Amino acid sequence: MQNAKTIKNSNVKIKNSFWKEKQELVRKEVIPYQRKALEDGVGGAEPSRCMENFKKAAKAKEQRNRRIDTPVYPTDKWHYTDDNSAPGAFKGWVFQDSDLYKWIEAASYSLQNRPDKELEKAVDNAIELIGKAAENDGYCDTLYTINNPSARFENLRDFHELYCFGHLAEAACAHFNVTGKRTLLDIAARFADLICEVFGENGKAGYGGHPIAEEGMLKLYEATGRKAYLDTARLLINRRGTRPYYFDIERGESTPENRTKYEYNQAHLPVREQKEAVGHAVRAVYLYTAMADLARIDEDEKLFDSCKALFDDITKRKMYITGGIGSTKDGEAFKYAYDLPNATAYAESCAAVGLIFFARRMMQADFNSKYFNAAERSLYNCVLAGMAEDGKSFFYTNPLEAEPKTLVLDGRRSHIKPVRQKWFDCACCPPNIARLISDLSEYCFTESDNTVFINMYESCTADCRLAKIDIDSDYLNSGRVIIKIKPKKPAKIAFRIPEWCDNFEFSVKNPFIKDGYAYFEIDGAQTIEANFNPRIKIMKCNSRVRENTGKVAVTRGPFVYCLEEKDNGSDLHLLRLAKSPKFSFDGENIFANGYRQEPDGEALYSEYKAPREKLVRLKFIPYYKWANRGENKMTVYIRL
Numbered sequence: 001m002q003n004a005k006t007i008k009n010s011n012v013k014i015k016n017s018f019w020k021e022k023q024e025l026v027r028k029e030v031i032p033y034q035r036k037a038l039e040d041g042v043g044g045a046e047p048s049r050c051m052e053n054f055k056k057a058a059k060a061k062e063q064r065n066r067r068i069d070t071p072v073y074p075t076d077k078w079h080y081t082d083d084n085s086a087p088g089a090f091k092g093w094v095f096q097d098s099d100l101y102k103w104i105e106a107a108s109y110s111l112q113n114r115p116d117k118e119l120e121k122a123v124d125n126a127i128e129l130i131g132k133a134a135e136n137d138g139y140c141d142t143l144y145t146i147n148n149p150s151a152r153f154e155n156l157r158d159f160h161e162l163y164c165f166g167h168l169a170e171a172a173c174a175h176f177n178v179t180g181k182r183t184l185l186d187i188a189a190r191f192a193d194l195i196c197e198v199f200g201e202n203g204k205a206g207y208g209g210h211p212i213a214e215e216g217m218l219k220l221y222e223a224t225g226r227k228a229y230l231d232t233a234r235l236l237i238n239r240r241g242t243r244p245y246y247f248d249i250e251r252g253e254s255t256p257e258n259r260t261k262y263e264y265n266q267a268h269l270p271v272r273e274q275k276e277a278v279g280h281a282v283r284a285v286y287l288y289t290a291m292a293d294l295a296r297i298d299e300d301e302k303l304f305d306s307c308k309a310l311f312d313d314i315t316k317r318k319m320y321i322t323g324g325i326g327s328t329k330d331g332e333a334f335k336y337a338y339d340l341p342n343a344t345a346y347a348e349s350c351a352a353v354g355l356i357f358f359a360r361r362m363m364q365a366d367f368n369s370k371y372f373n374a375a376e377r378s379l380y381n382c383v384l385a386g387m388a389e390d391g392k393s394f395f396y397t398n399p400l401e402a403e404p405k406t407l408v409l410d411g412r413r414s415h416i417k418p419v420r421q422k423w424f425d426c427a428c429c430p431p432n433i434a435r436l437i438s439d440l441s442e443y444c445f446t447e448s449d450n451t452v453f454i455n456m457y458e459s460c461t462a463d464c465r466l467a468k469i470d471i472d473s474d475y476l477n478s479g480r481v482i483i484k485i486k487p488k489k490p491a492k493i494a495f496r497i498p499e500w501c502d503n504f505e506f507s508v509k510n511p512f513i514k515d516g517y518a519y520f521e522i523d524g525a526q527t528i529e530a531n532f533n534p535r536i537k538i539m540k541c542n543s544r545v546r547e548n549t550g551k552v553a554v555t556r557g558p559f560v561y562c563l564e565e566k567d568n569g570s571d572l573h574l575l576r577l578a579k580s581p582k583f584s585f586d587g588e589n590i591f592a593n594g595y596r597q598e599p600d601g602e603a604l605y606s607e608y609k610a611p612r613e614k615l616v617r618l619k620f621i622p623y624y625k626w627a628n629r630g631e632n633k634m635t636v637y638i639r640l
């Protein structure tokens with residue numbers, strides 16, 4: 001296996017481009033809006049109570065420091081509301097603190113992209129408050145600090161202390177890398193030190209029910225060089241799923257040897273025996289991200305074999321064409337292979353974001369284009385659909401078919417919204433989308449000892465260890481990309497050949513092609529032009545996907561397209577694409593000839609006759625743009 005680094009955000013500047021616009025949207029709309037939401041300042045949205053909790057925790061700590069007794073409240077719920085808990089107690093979900101950490105992470109990356117004094121000050125103020133809420137021994141979780149400090153770490157399976165730590169650590173590393181300030185890093189490191197002590201070699205043999213502490217620890221190790229963090233991350237990963245189950249010990253239960261439990265938490269088997277993606281999809285990809293990272297650092301082939309099997313299981317059998325993962329609302333989880341229902345898809349925005357995290361770590365250890373092919377699919381479709389075009393509302397789940405009326409009346413689809421929501425009481429997705437988009441420059445390049453890999457074709461300038469690179473990209477339209485390379489020493493440049501591309505051209509002939517990357521030897525300043533020639537494609541699902549038999553989807557380049565009622569009239573299920581359609585493309589939308597079946601009369605059942613059809617012109621829009629013109633029907637798949 002290989003060991004390469006991604007080029008840091010600070011060394012890559014994205015120029016005017018598709019993603020620059022999205023980053024600006026996140027900077028101007030999403031980050032200020034989220035800040036307001038955290039402070040409960042958004043009218044009509046469920047109050048977050050997040051900042052309120054940090055203030056309450058700071059006060060409780062201060063009182064205890066002055067030896068004033070503070071009230072004890074229960075710590076037995078996932079969600080604390082005004083109806084089920086006392087006014088002075090913690091409010092919101094058990095993981096409410098993580099919303100602030102994700103906001104700080106997104107804001108930090110955004111400061112890297114564009115300095116902003118006011119935003120920097122707001123981040124500093126938030127960090128100061130976190131510092132006041134963190135306890136004297138480093139512990140930092142407002143639920144327990146407010147409600148009952150003596151109940152810490154008693155329910156790792158359900159009550160997200162290690163999860164919140166993971167987000168704190170990720171935010172701290174982002175903030176430190178961008179600003180050079182150690183304020184949040186020191187807070188995270190003190191909590192990490194406590195976790196190393198409590199869960200170290202001689203401590204409790206636990207691990208979190210919702211992974212991310214593992215990757216948080218690994219990022220802290222990278223930022224500080226402190227080996228204890230690497231050792232603890234390894235322990236958290238290696239203990240997972242071993243017998244007796246820690247989650248059983250926690251609650252005085254036992255599971256017979258011939259049965260498994262805790263698939264939901266990916267704690268059913270030791271990680272090296274996990275080969276199939278199961279359970280809650282966000283938890284899964286967060287864990288797999290850390291496993292891949294650790295496997296690379298430790299050169300642990302066996303662990304990496306599991307990561308490869310898990311990545312393949314997701315992307316070859318359990319991923320929607322939009323890059324969404326986790327097909328069922330039941331446990332927000334992966335189900336079985338090829339079970340990809342369109343109208344009841346869960347496909348949480350966070351899970352698609354997490355798949356991109358996982359893909360990046362995989363690419364650092366295995367130079368194969370399949371990782372960024374999947375990341376690209378998720379990014380341009382499922383993730384981007386998660387945010388409205390004006391950056392003011394968000395999707396939590398991302399179906400491939402929507403009938404607004406049924407969403408209200410059918411409990412099986414109650415998780416799906418016909419239009420994006422301003423905010424959610426469980427607001428994991430919007431800040432996750434914000435932190436990924438703000439940090440996108442970190443995904444563009446991976447660098448090994450002798451090769452710079454170009455993963456994404458954004459117009460940007462990059463200062464890599466081996467070369468300076470300047471990209472002018474028309475990747476999404478004509479597919480043409482011009483890359484100027486100034487090597488600092490003789491090196492190889494490897495271009496990812498996108499999965500959708502079946503006709504690539506390079507201005508320099510005869511590249512060496514391996515695992516989906518085209519390699520060029522560079523020993524002096526050079527310009528290479530690549531053309532990936534995107535074309536409109538009619539795509540089918542594997543025949544094992546029962547739902548889409550006889551149906552197709554339309555794609556161009558990385559974008560998956562969909563049909564909306566606004567453009568194509570109601571009853572989208574009565575439409576079909578002509579067998580050899582004539583396509584046209586206006587730079588954004590795709591048009592094609594098709595047919596609309598005439599609707600039947602009143603009889604629910606009647607003897608079959610060939611349906612009457614009329615010719616229609618179908619209009620397909622990029623999937624990520626759906627539901628930006630109000631509530632209406634949508635479908636990705638159409639009959640052929």
Ligand SMILES: [Zn+2]
Nearest residue numbers: 348350428429
């Ligand atoms: Zn989410």
